[in-house]
Amino acid sequence: MxxxxxxxxxxxxxxxxxxxxxxxxxxxxxxxxxxxxxxxxxxxxxxxxxxxxxxxxxxxxxxxxxxxGRARCDSCDTEWATGVPPSLWCPECRGSAADLVSxxxxxxxxxxxxxxxxxxxxxxxxxxx
Missing domain, CATH: 3.30.2320.50 (hypothetical protein PF0899 fold)
Incomplete structure (x- = not known):
């Protein structure tokens, strides 16, 4: 623990x-x-x-x-709640390159x-x- x-x-x-x-x-x-x-x-x-x-x-x-948890898309700059387990696919452009913001x-x-x-x-x- x-x-x-x-x-x-x-x-x-x-x-x-x-x-x-x-x-x-x-x-x-x-x-x-x-x-x-x-x-x-x-x-x-x-x-x-x-x-x-x-x-x-x-x-x-x-x-x-x-x-x-929040992520931001490197391609289109969209930000979204990641959830748990985290979803790191951009909901806007479906890009996979994301930075965790929080x-x-x-x-x-x-x-x-x-x-x-x-x-x-x-x-x-x-x-x-």
Missing amino acids: HELSIAMAVVEQVQEAASEHGHDAASSVSLRVGELAGVVPDALRFSFGLAAAGTVLEGARLSIEQVP GRELRIAEVRWTAHDDLPVSALHHEES
């Missing part, structure tokens, strides 16, 4: 940011996860609870924004700290393709 390794990486990055900025607890963390990233949101939520135990994220709420994201979008300031920190980003 690679969701556990993803959850552990998120916790590690937030722990590092907490120590850098003097925070001792977080109330929530938000992730942007592409539908083509191969991540099962429920498994990630479960794994996050395990990985967060005993850290600044223990008890924090995890929210996951699913980013839809859907592979895996990024920390926001962390909310519970300390004295409770301000969001959006400078944490982690992407995997």
Whole structure:
């Protein structure tokens, strides 16, 4: 289950940011996860609870924004939703040369700290393709 390794990486990055900025607890963390990233949101939520135990994220709420997969045709510049499994044939010209525009994201979008300031920190980003 690679969701556990993803959850552990998120916790590690937030722990590092907490120590850098003097925070001792977080109330929530938000992730942007592409539908083509191969991540099962429920498994990630479960794994996050395990990985967060005993850290600044223990008890924090995890929210996951699913980013839809989108592709763009190299020939006619049409853009479309890929779906899962992804359809990479252009619906307009039937061309097969497409670039993925979105859907592979895996990024920390926001962390909310519970300390004295409770301000969001959006400078944490982690992407995997």
